[in-house]
Amino acid sequence: MTDDQNAFFRQRRSVLAGIAGSLLLPGMARAFDVPAKPKLISHDYAKVRSHFRTKLLQKGPAPDKYEILVAPADGDQIFYRSGAGSELELRAWVSKYTRTRQPKPAVLFLHGGNAMGMGHWVLMKPYMDAGFVVMMPSLRGENGQMGNFSGFYDEVDDVLSAADRMAHLPGVDQNRLFIAGHSIGGTLTMLAAMSTHKFRAAAPISGNPDAFRFFNRYPQDIRFDDSNEREFEVRTALCYAESFKCPVRVVHGTEEEHFNDRADLLARRARRANIRIETDTVAGNHTSALPAEIAQSIHFFQGVAA
Template identity: 35%
Template sequence: MDRDPHNPHTRAMRSVRHSRARLVALGAGWSPAALISVALALGVGPAGCRKSEVARPDEVVRAEPTTPYLARRHAHETQLRELGPSPGEYSDDAPPRGVQSVTYPSGELSLRAWYATPLGASGSRSAPALVYFHGDFAFGPDDFEAVRPFLDAGYVVMAPTLRGENGNPGDFELLWGEVDDARAAVEWLAAQPMVDRRRVYAFGHSIGGAVAAMLSLYPQLPLRMSASCGGIYVPETFGRWAASTGNRELVRFDPSDPSETELRVLGPNLPWMVHRHVAYVGRDDPWFIDNAAALERRAWELGKPFEKIEVPGDHMASLAPALAAFLELTYLDIPGS
C-alpha cells in the first residue's frame, strides 16, 4: 500500500473490511459456477488485456539493466540503516474454526501462517491452492476472510506472515527478504499432500501485491500464476516515501541507490519475467492504473505475460471484485490446455 499523503491510500487498511465482507458473502454457500457469474456481473470478464487509452507512466525513463535479475539480486546484499520489526500494527488472534496456525521455514527463520484445506480434500494431490499476501505490513483475521471464497470453492489456502511481522523473527526489509519468505511459502504450500503442484496461485493486495508480482521472476518456483490488486509500485516510490513524514519509517535502505530500489519492484526486471502476472487495479485508483499501464505496454513489446485488468473501486474497494475475478480465472485455468 502506498501511504504517501499525496495518494488516497493511508494506513487505514482495516477500513477495507466492508469490501472483504462483501467478498466473503459472495463465497458463503455459493458454488464455483455461481461465483463466476457474480464476477461476470461485476463487469470482470475472462483474462485479457484492457489497455487504457491514456496512461501516465510514473516511472522516470531510464536504461534497463542488462544483467539478469536473479544474477543481480544474488550479487546484491541490501544495506539496512535501521533494524527492527515491521511497523504494521497487529493483535495475536487465534485462527477461526477449520483454520490452522502453522509454521513454514524461510532460510533460518520459522514464520507463521494460517492454513486451511477444503472440506473433503484428500491426499491425492488434486486440489488447487492459493497463497494470499496481505497488505498494511501486518496480518489480521480479516485478511483470511477476504480469501475464504477460495476455500469454499475447493482451494487449499495459505495466508503467510513474513519476516518481522506479527511477532515473527527477522527484520523488516520492504520487498527484499520478504520476497524470499514469499517464495518459501509457495514452496511449502506446493509440498502439501493434497495440493496439485500444477495449480498453485499467488495473490496479494497493496504491498502484498508487490510481493506477489516479484514471484513472477523466479523460474524454478512451482507457481502457475500470480496476481495483485493495487500492487504495482515503481522505484521512485521509495524516494517519495523516504521524503514524507508518514512513510519514512518504511524505507530503511538508501532510496537513491538504484540497486536497492530497482531490485525491489517488477518494472525494471520485466525482461526476466517467467510466470504470468495479472495486475488488477481499481478504476478509482489512478496512480496504480498508470503504473500498471506502463508495465503492460512494455510487456507487450517484450512478449512477457503481464496484463492489467481494471475492476470497480478505489485502492480498498477494488479488492473484492479483483479476488472474485481471480477466482474465476484460476477456476477455469487448466494446465496444459
C-alpha cells in the same frame, strides 16, 4: 460488513496516505530522485537476487501495529522456515480442507500492509469456495515474529519459502500453485512471480510496481540505504518487467488512477518479452474494489489451469 472486514478496511496504508501527503509538500528536499520512467534492466531478476544483498541502515520489526496470530476457525496455523540457513521460523494460516483423490490447486495469498490479521483472512472464502487450498503467510518482522523488515526485498525470500511449504502440503497439486496479493502483498506478488517458475499464474491486486514512487509516498518505511539507486531498482517490478515467469493479471481500482501509467508501462515492457500479461481496473478504491478483484483472480487462475 463484519467487524473483521471493517478492521481490514482500516488498514494503516489508508491512514498514512494523508500523513505522507503532508510530508511531500512541493519544494521539500528528497532523499532520492523519482525517475519519470524507471529504467528497464535486461538481467533476469531471479539471478540478480542470488547476488544482491540489501544494506539495511535500520534493523527492526515491521512498522505496522499487529494482533497476536491465532488460527482462524476455518484454518490451521502452521510454520515455515526462511532466511539464510533457514534461521527464521515464521507462521502462516492454511485453510482447512479434505484430501481428495484429485490433488487440489492452491493459492498463496499475500496480505496487505505489514502485519497479518483476521480481517485479511475473511476475504479468502471465495478461493476456498472455488476449491483452492489457501495459504496466507506472515513475513519476517511482522506480528512480533523473528527477522528484520526490509521493505519489498528480503520479504520475497519469505514468500518463496512459503511457496515451497505450500507445495508440500498433503493433497496439493504442485502443478497448480498460484499467487495473489493485495497492496504491499500485490507488489510482493509481482517480485515473487519474477523469482521462480513455481507459480502457474500470478494476480497482483493494487500493488505498486514502482518502489521509487512507493517510498516517495511512504519514506518512513525506508530501512535500506536510499543513496543507492539499485536498492530501489531491486524492489521495482517495472525495472525487471521482462522477468515474469508465469502469466500475470494486474488489476487495481478505478479510483486508483495513480497506478494507471505504471500498470500500462509494466504491461508494455512484459509483452515485448512475450509474457502473457493482462491489466484491468475494477470499480472502487483501494479496498472497496477488493472482493470483485479477488473474484476476477479466481476466474483468471481457473482459465490458466483449464
